[in-house]
Amino acid sequence: MELELTLSLSSSSCFSQFDLNNYSHGNVEAKDNVYECLNMQPLKKRKYCVNGANDVESTSFIFMNPKFSGQETSLVRWPPVNKSRKKLCVGGTKPKSMFVKVHMEGDGIARKKINLNLHRSYRTLVHTLANMFGKCKEDVKLTYQDKEGDWLLAGDVPWGSFMEAVKRLKLLKNTC
Amino acid sequence: MTQSFPEEVLEHVFSFLTSHTDRNAVSLVSKSWYDTERWCRDHVFIGNCYAVNPRVLTRRFKEVKAVELKGKPHFADFNLVPEGWGGCVDPWIVEMGRVYSGLEEIRLKRMEVTDEGLEMVAKGFGKLKVLVLASCDGFSTDGLAAVAANCRNLRVLDLRECEVEELSCHWLSHFPDSFTLLESLNIACLSSEVSFSALERLVSRSPNLKTLKLNRTVPLEKLSTLLQRAPQLVEFGTGAYSAEGLDAYSSLAEAFSGCKKLKSLSGFWDVIPAYLPAVYSVCSQLTSLNLSYATTQSPDLSKIISHCHNLQRLVVLDYIEDTGLETVATSCKDLKELVVFPSDPYVADANVPLTEQGLVSVSQGCTKLHSVLYFCRQMSNSALVSISKNRPNITCFRLCILEPRSPDYLTLEPLDTGFGSIVENCKQLTRLSMSGLLTDRVFEYIGKHAKKLDMLSIAFAGDTDLGLHYILSGCDSLRKLEIRDCPFGDKALLANASKLETMRSLWMSSCFVSFGACKLLGQKMPRLNVEVIDERENLNSIPENVPVEKVYIYRTVCGQRFDMPDFVRIMGKDKADVYNLS
Numbered sequence: 001m002e003l004e005l006t007l008s009l010s011s012s013s014c015f016s017q018f019d020l021n022n023y024s025h026g027n028v029e030a031k032d033n034v035y036e037c038l039n040m041q042p043l044k045k046r047k048y049c050v051n052g053a054n055d056v057e058s059t060s061f062i063f064m065n066p067k068f069s070g071q072e073t074s075l076v077r078w079p080p081v082n083k084s085r086k087k088l089c090v091g092g093t094k095p096k097s098m099f100v101k102v103h104m105e106g107d108g109i110a111r112k113k114i115n116l117n118l119h120r121s122y123r124t125l126v127h128t129l130a131n132m133f134g135k136c137k138e139d140v141k142l143t144y145q146d147k148e149g150d151w152l153l154a155g156d157v158p159w160g161s162f163m164e165a166v167k168r169l170k171l172l173k174n175t176c
Numbered sequence: 177m178t179q180s181f182p183e184e185v186l187e188h189v190f191s192f193l194t195s196h197t198d199r200n201a202v203s204l205v206s207k208s209w210y211d212t213e214r215w216c217r218d219h220v221f222i223g224n225c226y227a228v229n230p231r232v233l234t235r236r237f238k239e240v241k242a243v244e245l246k247g248k249p250h251f252a253d254f255n256l257v258p259e260g261w262g263g264c265v266d267p268w269i270v271e272m273g274r275v276y277s278g279l280e281e282i283r284l285k286r287m288e289v290t291d292e293g294l295e296m297v298a299k300g301f302g303k304l305k306v307l308v309l310a311s312c313d314g315f316s317t318d319g320l321a322a323v324a325a326n327c328r329n330l331r332v333l334d335l336r337e338c339e340v341e342e343l344s345c346h347w348l349s350h351f352p353d354s355f356t357l358l359e360s361l362n363i364a365c366l367s368s369e370v371s372f373s374a375l376e377r378l379v380s381r382s383p384n385l386k387t388l389k390l391n392r393t394v395p396l397e398k399l400s401t402l403l404q405r406a407p408q409l410v411e412f413g414t415g416a417y418s419a420e421g422l423d424a425y426s427s428l429a430e431a432f433s434g435c436k437k438l439k440s441l442s443g444f445w446d447v448i449p450a451y452l453p454a455v456y457s458v459c460s461q462l463t464s465l466n467l468s469y470a471t472t473q474s475p476d477l478s479k480i481i482s483h484c485h486n487l488q489r490l491v492v493l494d495y496i497e498d499t500g501l502e503t504v505a506t507s508c509k510d511l512k513e514l515v516v517f518p519s520d521p522y523v524a525d526a527n528v529p530l531t532e533q534g535l536v537s538v539s540q541g542c543t544k545l546h547s548v549l550y551f552c553r554q555m556s557n558s559a560l561v562s563i564s565k566n567r568p569n570i571t572c573f574r575l576c577i578l579e580p581r582s583p584d585y586l587t588l589e590p591l592d593t594g595f596g597s598i599v600e601n602c603k604q605l606t607r608l609s610m611s612g613l614l615t616d617r618v619f620e621y622i623g624k625h626a627k628k629l630d631m632l633s634i635a636f637a638g639d640t641d642l643g644l645h646y647i648l649s650g651c652d653s654l655r656k657l658e659i660r661d662c663p664f665g666d667k668a669l670l671a672n673a674s675k676l677e678t679m680r681s682l683w684m685s686s687c688f689v690s691f692g693a694c695k696l697l698g699q700k701m702p703r704l705n706v707e708v709i710d711e712r713e714n715l716n717s718i719p720e721n722v723p724v725e726k727v728y729i730y731r732t733v734c735g736q737r738f739d740m741p742d743f744v745r746i747m748g749k750d751k752a753d754v755y756n757l758s
């Protein structure tokens with residue numbers, strides 16, 4: 001079971017694709033590396049329709065390739081400055097708050113607000129929201145309305161993209 | 177091999193070895209040396225708390241006086257590790273409390289510390305002298321109150337860069353009136369007020385106090401009172417350095433002039449330049465100056481720095497500008513470490529005249545410079561080459577060009593040759609962080625030349641797996657590698673699997689490492705934990721060829737851990753793989 005200390009892994013044929021002797025410097029593009037070697041499929045953005053239908057549409061390409069310049073995932077948590085330094089930013093000495101309205105399905109017209117800037121992950125957000133409405137996190141599903149007005153199921157896109165897109169939140173009862 | 181020396185002689189020889197790397201080396205010579213060494217090691221350093229477990233520690237070392245533990249990976253400092261990941265110190269405190277009743281020093285970095293944990297420390301270690309919590313979180317002022325109330329022998333309480341839940345301003349009052357041993361207090365991380373009267377009384381009854389780092393809320397007007405009570409201070413951190421009017425100036429200047437032993441100054445939030453000259457009387461004594469919270473302009477910064485002829489360490493914002501760094505180059509001939517932070521990191525074009533030239537000037541003027549952390553907006557290969565030729569003695573070089581993938585601004589080429597020159601000329605380089613536009617070529621240079629490199633940080637760099645392969649196959653001394661947003665995938669990782677066991681850890685986030693590769697690596701390498709950190713929903717239905725969000729790989733003798741949250745999976749291990757070390 002020892003790994004040979006060569007460039008390629010020993011034994012079965014499924015490892016031959018990991019032989020770096022097949023590479024030569026400069027001939028391989030990142031694109032080849034990604035698609036051919038990893039057999040990647042683009043991930044699909046799931047759309048959640050407010051009326052209850054659950055359509056899966058391949059509407060956008062969520063994929064962590066830094067050559068796809070600029071986006072969503074690339075500049076999250078960059079540059080590498082720690083929290084105490086971030087607070088000092090010229091843009092304001094207090095961390096900015098980002099309040100969005102959140103509604104619980106079945107709660108009539110009651111609306112609450114939550115400061116999204118206090119959260120860094122879906123987990124803590126769902127946990128906090130569930131508590132806010134006196135529910136268990138297993139009993140709720142979180143959806144959000146993005147800039148285009150679409151209602152989407154939260155959790156499919158990286159947190160940074162979610163933060164940029166989210167306008168409103170809605171908690172649905174988990175009927176599963 | 178028969179024992180040539182009696183154990184007592186060996187122990188005596190070992191007592192001269194203070195570095196943990198020497199101790200570790202000595203313990204590998206033979207079984208008898210291992211046994212002798214373990215009975216007499218009293219300072220233990222654990223660089224990754226999950227590489228071992230508390231039981232392994234207490235079984236091996238019997239009379240430990242000082243423990244240092246590190247938890248989360250370094251990128252946790254930049255919020256890349258989700259909350260709840262792990263690194264809780266409580267199980268360690270429980271086990272050490274059981275065995276090391278004589279424990280005197282606890283140093284923790286990036287660990288989760290709870291109030292219950294602090295209470296256990298306070299009540300379980302009566303001899304505790306030193307408590308240093310660096311970049312820790314999870315505790316509140318209640319925990320600190322328990323420490324203050326119970327640690328009768330405490331000399332050092334240092335909360336550098338911690339996140340503390342501040343429930344009360346009165347925790348300092350829990351130090352008994354009879355408690356007079358304090359030598360070092362660092363509360364700079366606290367954002368709420370602490371009771372000033374309690375602070376003043378504590379300082380007044382602590383004749384051995386050498387280090388006092390206040391938090392932002394302590395007003396400037398109160399500084400002279402504190403300094404008068406503690407003129408023996410060696411390290412002092414101010415609070416907010418501003419006041420209405422100038423009434424407080426002369427008493428402050430006088431108070432500073434009374435501090436004949438002062439060597440280090442920090443703090444300086446909200447600086448009003450008119451008050452800066454109050455410290456001039458101590459500037460020539462200073463070896464360390466941290467102005468990185470001083471949002472004041474270059475002329476004021478240059479003036480104070482020009483008085484600091486003995487400065488060895490300078491931390492400052494980019495407000496210092498190239499001109500200010502020229503002042504550093506001419507005034508601070510003993511400078512060893514330079515840190516320049518960005519004042520406005522999130523704005524694309526902040527118009528601060530700090531460029532690569534500032535760093536080049538310092539590299540020319542300061543012949544003892546060996547450690548650099550520099551944030552800037554432009555860089556050139558020629559500047560990097562100059563820096564490397566000026567200062568081949570550099571051991572730590574961390575450059576952050578704010579815009580990812582920025583090329584050489586003069587030639588628009590990648591910065592490969594510049595960084596290549598750094599690793600080729602700076603032969604003692606142990607730490608490197610890179611930024612800017614970088615191809616696989618720079619990694620070829622690093623693999624070829626950076627033989628002493630211990631820690632490497634890479635972001636938005638490289639073209640193919642070859643880049644990662646060059647690093648893993650070439651850098652003989654590499655122990656810590658952290659990578660984000662690079663097109664490195666399965667091939668290089670799997671081809672260099674055995675290298676990973678020689679390292680403390682590897683972090684890769686937003687790269688192309690697939691679930692399948694992580695699983696394979698975990699299966700093939702029982703002494704590695706391959707932690708996939710992924711917050712997406714429905715992880716079980718994601719195909720194996722999809723890249724993980726983050727993977728953290730580290731060597732361990734303990735098999736997988738069992739305190740993981742749901743977004744962390746250790747790949748490729750069954751429950752049956754857990755080692756039973758007995």
